[in-house]
Amino acid sequence: MIEPAVVTAEPLVIRPETAADAPAIAALTRTAFATAPHTDGNEHRLVGRLRDAGALALSLVAEGEDGELVGHAAFSPATAPAGGGDWYALGPISVRPDRQRQGVGGRLIRAGLEELTARGAAGCTVLGDPSYYERFGFEPAPAAAPPGVPAEYFRIKPLTAAAPAGPVRFHPIFGV
Template sequence: MSASDTGTLSASVDCEIRPERPDDRDAIHELTRRAFAPMPYSDGDEQYLLDALRDASALSVSLVAEQAGAIVGHVAFSPAFPADGSPGWYALGPVSADPDLQKRGIGSRLIGTGLDRLRARGAAGCILVGDPAYYSRFGFRLRPDRAPEDQPKNYFQMLPLGDAEPAGSIDFHPVFRADHGREPASDRGE
């Protein structure tokens, strides 16, 4: 679930990484919509997923990249739920960067900073569904054996941050399964 900087990096973007503030909500929503709009794998609801996670108080770590007062990137981490009840697991995503600034390190910086925040709070690990070639640089490894039934096993990845791995599958927050709605077709230009 990434619309960030895949591929070869060009000149990196100078930006500040900081926690999300309440007045960032609309800017994050719009950034996420624009970042995922051209992505063939997107359902077009990532911005609504973020709103739903926020409304459910399930954004454990939410960071923005800010440049010259504008939000140019965002990453979210939410609780994840191992089948065996092991605590301290999180899910990464969505992560997005301004379409004009993609492939310039914003997503990588956001993810790295977010993982550092999880480590600082003693997290057990992190899961995601995404491109293995991209996320392996952060230490994520394919773990099809841990994927929930409704997730694509070929893209399910895990990064243990502690010594123990839970037994069985690891699931995303229930908000990920909800229908987050979409903008009316007239608002999308259809």
């Protein structure tokens, strides 16, 4: 279980979300994606639907020095081909616009991957900017990309198992 931890570079606490955080997470996600180039504007609803379905396997928030949420990372279950172990999908990940490019997202991703590793997860997938996610060890895996997902943006990070032998499936809420 992730315990709140203060990162010394900037006052920041990474902790699991609580029920009371849900409205702030929705507002933060809506704001974070408002000007994103590849968005449908529904990321905040996606997080809510995952939560309502009990499919937020890990949901981390970053609190700034003032106690306000400045970041959020969602991890939901994913399914690998038979025998592939427990896989998870990272996303959406949201950082308040005035705190972007300050390492908040990276801290959330690292904390989430550490927790998934501690849980014995087989691996984690992400759909996003390859150059950003590769710095966290996510690698190209076109053969594991779910049908209908642009393979050039699909990445995996094996944690305790080998890469899946075939396409990974996201939680049905993602609609892919």
